[in-house]
Amino acid sequence: MTDLTNKTGNFSSQSVQRLEDVRQRPFWRRPWVIHVVWQMLAISFILYVAWSIVANVSTNLPRSNIGFGLDFLSLPTRFEMGPNYLDATAKSPIWLTFAVGFINTVRVSILGIICCTFLGLVVALARLSENKLVSNVALVYTETVRNIPLLLQMLFWYGFSTLLPFPGQALNPAPGVFVSNRGIYMPSPVMSPLHYWGFVGLLLGVVAAFFVYRFAQNYRKRTGAVHKPALAGMTALIGLPLAMVVIASFGMSFDVPELKGFNFLGGTTITPEFVAVLVSLSVYQSGFAAETIRSGIMGVRKGQLEAARSLGLPGSLVLSKVVLPQAMRIIVPPMAGQYMSLTKNSSLAVVIGYPELVRVSTAVISETGRAIECITILMAIYLCLSLLTSAFMNWYNARIAFVEK
Amino acid sequence: MTVPMTDIPSPPRPPQKGLVTWIWQNFFGSLGNSVLTLVILWILYKAITGAFTWAVLDATLAPATIRECIDAGGACWAFIQDKWRLILFGTYPFDQQWRPALALVLFLLLVIATCIPASWKTQERKRWMFGLWLVGILLIGVLMSGGLGLPHVEIRFWSGLPLTVLLAVVGMAACFLASILLALGRRSSMPAIRWICIVYIEVIRGVPLISLLFMANIMLPLLLPADVTIPNIVRAQVAFIMFFAAYMAETVRGGLQAVPDGQYAAAKAMGMGYWQSMIYIILPQALRITIPSMVNLFIAGFKDTSLVIVISMLDLLGTANAAKADPEWLGLFIEAYVFIAAIYLAVCASMSWYSRRIERRISMRQQH
Numbered sequence: 001m002t003d004l005t006n007k008t009g010n011f012s013s014q015s016v017q018r019l020e021d022v023r024q025r026p027f028w029r030r031p032w033v034i035h036v037v038w039q040m041l042a043i044s045f046i047l048y049v050a051w052s053i054v055a056n057v058s059t060n061l062p063r064s065n066i067g068f069g070l071d072f073l074s075l076p077t078r079f080e081m082g083p084n085y086l087d088a089t090a091k092s093p094i095w096l097t098f099a100v101g102f103i104n105t106v107r108v109s110i111l112g113i114i115c116c117t118f119l120g121l122v123v124a125l126a127r128l129s130e131n132k133l134v135s136n137v138a139l140v141y142t143e144t145v146r147n148i149p150l151l152l153q154m155l156f157w158y159g160f161s162t163l164l165p166f167p168g169q170a171l172n173p174a175p176g177v178f179v180s181n182r183g184i185y186m187p188s189p190v191m192s193p194l195h196y197w198g199f200v201g202l203l204l205g206v207v208a209a210f211f212v213y214r215f216a217q218n219y220r221k222r223t224g225a226v227h228k229p230a231l232a233g234m235t236a237l238i239g240l241p242l243a244m245v246v247i248a249s250f251g252m253s254f255d256v257p258e259l260k261g262f263n264f265l266g267g268t269t270i271t272p273e274f275v276a277v278l279v280s281l282s283v284y285q286s287g288f289a290a291e292t293i294r295s296g297i298m299g300v301r302k303g304q305l306e307a308a309r310s311l312g313l314p315g316s317l318v319l320s321k322v323v324l325p326q327a328m329r330i331i332v333p334p335m336a337g338q339y340m341s342l343t344k345n346s347s348l349a350v351v352i353g354y355p356e357l358v359r360v361s362t363a364v365i366s367e368t369g370r371a372i373e374c375i376t377i378l379m380a381i382y383l384c385l386s387l388l389t390s391a392f393m394n395w396y397n398a399r400i401a402f403v404e405k
Numbered sequence: 406m407t408v409p410m411t412d413i414p415s416p417p418r419p420p421q422k423g424l425v426t427w428i429w430q431n432f433f434g435s436l437g438n439s440v441l442t443l444v445i446l447w448i449l450y451k452a453i454t455g456a457f458t459w460a461v462l463d464a465t466l467a468p469a470t471i472r473e474c475i476d477a478g479g480a481c482w483a484f485i486q487d488k489w490r491l492i493l494f495g496t497y498p499f500d501q502q503w504r505p506a507l508a509l510v511l512f513l514l515l516v517i518a519t520c521i522p523a524s525w526k527t528q529e530r531k532r533w534m535f536g537l538w539l540v541g542i543l544l545i546g547v548l549m550s551g552g553l554g555l556p557h558v559e560i561r562f563w564s565g566l567p568l569t570v571l572l573a574v575v576g577m578a579a580c581f582l583a584s585i586l587l588a589l590g591r592r593s594s595m596p597a598i599r600w601i602c603i604v605y606i607e608v609i610r611g612v613p614l615i616s617l618l619f620m621a622n623i624m625l626p627l628l629l630p631a632d633v634t635i636p637n638i639v640r641a642q643v644a645f646i647m648f649f650a651a652y653m654a655e656t657v658r659g660g661l662q663a664v665p666d667g668q669y670a671a672a673k674a675m676g677m678g679y680w681q682s683m684i685y686i687i688l689p690q691a692l693r694i695t696i697p698s699m700v701n702l703f704i705a706g707f708k709d710t711s712l713v714i715v716i717s718m719l720d721l722l723g724t725a726n727a728a729k730a731d732p733e734w735l736g737l738f739i740e741a742y743v744f745i746a747a748i749y750l751a752v753c754a755s756m757s758w759y760s761r762r763i764e765r766r767i768s769m770r771q772q773h
Contacts, residue, residue, distance in 0.1 A: 035594070035595050038595055038598060039595050039596070039597035039598055042597055042598050042601055043597055043601075046601060053628045056627070056628055056629055056630055056631075057627055057628060059630075059631065060626075060627050060628075060631055061627065063631065064627075129441075130438070131432060131438055131441055131442060132432070133432060133442055133445050133446070134441055134442075134445055137445055137449070143754055143757070144750065146753075146757075147704070147708075147749065147750050147753035147754045147757065148708075148746045148749050148750055148753075149708040149709070149711040149722065149749055150708070151711045151712060151714070151722060152711060152722055152742060152745065152746055152749065155722075155726070155738075155742065156738075156739075156742045156746070159738040159739065159742070162736070162738075163736075344612070344613035344614075345613070347613040347615045347616065348615060348712070350615065350715060351714065351715060358613070358615055358616065358619070361619075362619065365623060371623040371624050371627060372624055372627060372628075375616060375619055375620050375623065375624050378612075378616050378619075379608075379612045379616050379620075382611060382612045382613055382616065383608060383611040383612055385611075386610070386611035386612075387611065
C-alpha cells in the first residue's frame with residue numbers, strides 16, 4: 001500500500017515537473033515555434049519544386065523547339081475526328097476539337113450513368129430477392145463484373161466488332177439498317193422546321209405537367225382530399241409533344257444510309273467504339289451501383305418498415321414514402337462518387353480509339369507537341385467536372401438531410 | 406443443487422423443414438416467384454450449355470492451326486497452349502522464365518502465410534514473419550533480376566503477370582506510407598500543411614489515373630533536367646503511387662476519425678508527444694478498422710495496373726494483346742482475354758472474400 005501511494009505521489013510531482021518543463025522549454029522546442037518551422041519547410045519545399053519545374057521547362061522547351069502558351073488552340077487540327085455534333089473537321093481550330101472530345105466524354109458518361117443505375121437497381125433488387133436462385137445469380141454477376149479490370153472488359157467487347165463483316169457484306173437485319181465492323185448504320189429523320197414544334201411541344205408539356213403537380217399538391221394541402229394528378233400530368237407530358245410530332249410528321253423524310261465505295265454514307269452511325277465503351281462502362285459500374293443500392297435499402301431500419309405497415313399504409317406507399325426516402329440518404333453520397341468515377345473511367349476509351357477528351361489530347365500532343373498545355377487542359381476539365389459534381393452533391397445532401405425537430 | 410447438467414432443457418430448435426418444403430418456399434412461393442425461377446433456370450441452362458459447348462465440346466487443343474480452330478467453331482485452346490508463356494511472362498528471356506514463376510509462387514506463399522491470423526499471435530511469430538518477408542523479398546529480387554550465379558535480366562524485360570504484381574505490390578506498399586502522412590497532414594492543426602494536403606488529395610481524386618500516367622510519360626521529361634532519364638517502369642510506378650495515395654489517405658482519415666477522442670486525450674495525458682501518440686496509440690487502432698477498405702483499394706489498384714498499356718508497357722493485359730497480335734493466330738482474342746480475365750478474377754475475388762471475412766471478424770469483436 002505504501003508503495004502505491006509513493007508511486008502516485010511520485011507521478012503527480014513528476015507531471016507537475018513536466019508542466020514546468022513545457023513553460024521553460026528552450027525556444028526551439030516550444031509548440032508554436034515547431035509549427036512555424038514545419039510550415040515554412042513545407043511551403044519552401046513546394047516553392048522549390050515549382051521553381052525547379054519552371055527552370056527545367058524554360059531550358060527544355062527552347063531546345064526541343066516547342067512553343068509555350070495557349071495560342072496553339074486556334075491552329076487548325078490537321079486530323080479528322082469523324083462525324084460529330086459540332087461538324088469539326090481537320091481544318092477546324094484545335095479548341096473546337098477539344099469541345100468535340102468533351103461532348104463525347106459527357107455523352108458516353110451520361111448514357112453510362114443512366115444504364116448503370118438501371119442495371120444496378122435491377123441487380124440490387126435481385127440480390128435482395130427472397131428467391132435464393134435469383135439472389136445467387138445476382139451475387140455471381142456483381143462479383144464477376146467488379147473483379148475484372150474495366151479496360152479488359154472494354155477490349156473484350158470491342159473485339160467482337162472485328163468479328164462482324166466488312167461494310168461490303170454488311171448484315172441487314174431491318175430495311176435501312178446495316179451492321180458492319182465499322183458500326184451500325186440507321187436511317188435518320190431529316191429535320192424540317194415542323195420538327196422543332198415537336199420539341200416546343202415537349203417543353204410545353206414539361207411546364208404544364210409541373211403546374212399540374214403543383215396544383216394537385218396545393219389542393220391536397222388545402223382540402224386533405226387526394227387529387228389524382230397522374231392522368232392530367234401524363235396527358236400534358238406525353239400528349240402535347242405527341243400531337244406536335246404527329247403534326248410535324250406530315251412530309252417527313254428519312255435519310256437512308258447507302259453503301260458508297262468502302263463505307264456507308266448518310267443516316268446516323270453508332271460506332272463500335274461507342275458501343276464497346278458504353279456497354280463495358282455500364283456493366284462494370286453496375287456491379288458497384290448494385291452493392292451501393294443494396295446496402296442503402298438494407299440500411300433502412302426494420303422498425304421503420306414495421307411502423308409503416310402497422311399504420312396501414314399500402315405496400316407502394318411504404319416503399320415510396322418510407323423506405324426509399326431513407327434509403328436515398330444512404331445511397332446518394334457513394335452513388336455520386338461512383339458517377340464521378342464512371343466519368344473518369346470513360347477516359348479508358350482512349351485505348352480503343354473512341355474520340356473522347358484523352359484521345360483528343362493525345363492526338364493533339366502528337367500533332368503539335370504541346371504536352372504540358374494539353375495535359376493541363378485535360379486535368380482541368382476533369383477537375384471542374386468532379387468539383388461540379390461534389391458541389392451538386394453537397395447541395396443535394398443538405399436538401400435531403402434528416403431534419404431533427 | 407443436485408440437478409444434473411444433462412437435465413437443463415436445450416433451447417427449442419426451429420422446426421425441421423424438408424428439402425422439398427425448403428425448395429418450394431424459396432423458389433415457388435408465389436406465381437411471380439415461380440415464373441422468375443423458371444426463367445432464370447432456362448437462362449442458366451442456355452448460358453451453361455453454350456459455354457460448355459464453346460469451351461469443351463467444340464474446342465480445339467494443340468497441335469492445331471487457326472484454320473482447324475475456326476472450322477471447329479469453339480474455343481481455340483491451341484492458341485493459349487502456344488502462347489501461355491508469352492502471356493504470363495512476356496519478354497522475360499524464354500529459357501529463364503522459371504525464375505519469375507518461382508518468384509510468383511514464393512510471393513503467393515508469403516501472402517498466404519501473412520493472411521493467416523495465427524501467424525501474428527505471439528511476439529516471436531511476428532518477428533519470424535518480418536524475417537520471412539525480408540528473406541522472401543531478397544530472394545524474389547535475386548530471382549527476378551539475377552545474381553548468385555543467375556544471369557542478370559534487365560528491368561525492361563520484366564513483363565506479364567510479374568510486372569502486374571510488382572506494380573500493384575510496390576505501389577500499394579509505398580502508398581501506405583504516403584497515405585498515412587497525407588491523412589495526418591489533412592488533420593493537422595498547422596494550416597499550411599493542412600491546405601497542401603487537402604489540395605493534393607482533392608486534385609488527384611478529381612482527375613483520371615490515365616492523365617497521371619500520360620503526365621509521367623509525356624510531360625515529366627519536359628519537367629526534369631535534360632540529363633535525367635527515368636526508366637518507364639519507375640515513372641508508371643510513381644504515377645500509380647501518387648494516384649492511389651490520395652484515395653488511401655481518405656480511407657486512413659476515416660479510420661483516424663473513428664478513433665474516440667478519449668484516446669487522443671489519454672495519449673496526451675500520458676505525456677506523449679505528437680508522433681509518439683500517433684505511432685503507439687492512434688494509428689494502430691485507426692489502421693485496424695480500415696483493413697477492409699484497404700483491401701478494396703488494393704483490388705482496385707491491382708485492376709488498374711492494366712492501365713499501363715496506354716504508355717505501352719507490357720503488363721498482363723499488354724502481353725495478352727501482344728499474343729493476339731501474332732499474325733499466325735490473327736483474329737483470336739476471346740481465348741486470350743478469357744485466360745487473363747480468369748487470373749484477374751481469381752486474384753481479386755479471393756482478396757474480396759478475405760476482406761469480407763476480416764470485416765465479419767471485426768464486427769464480431771465489436772459486438773463482444
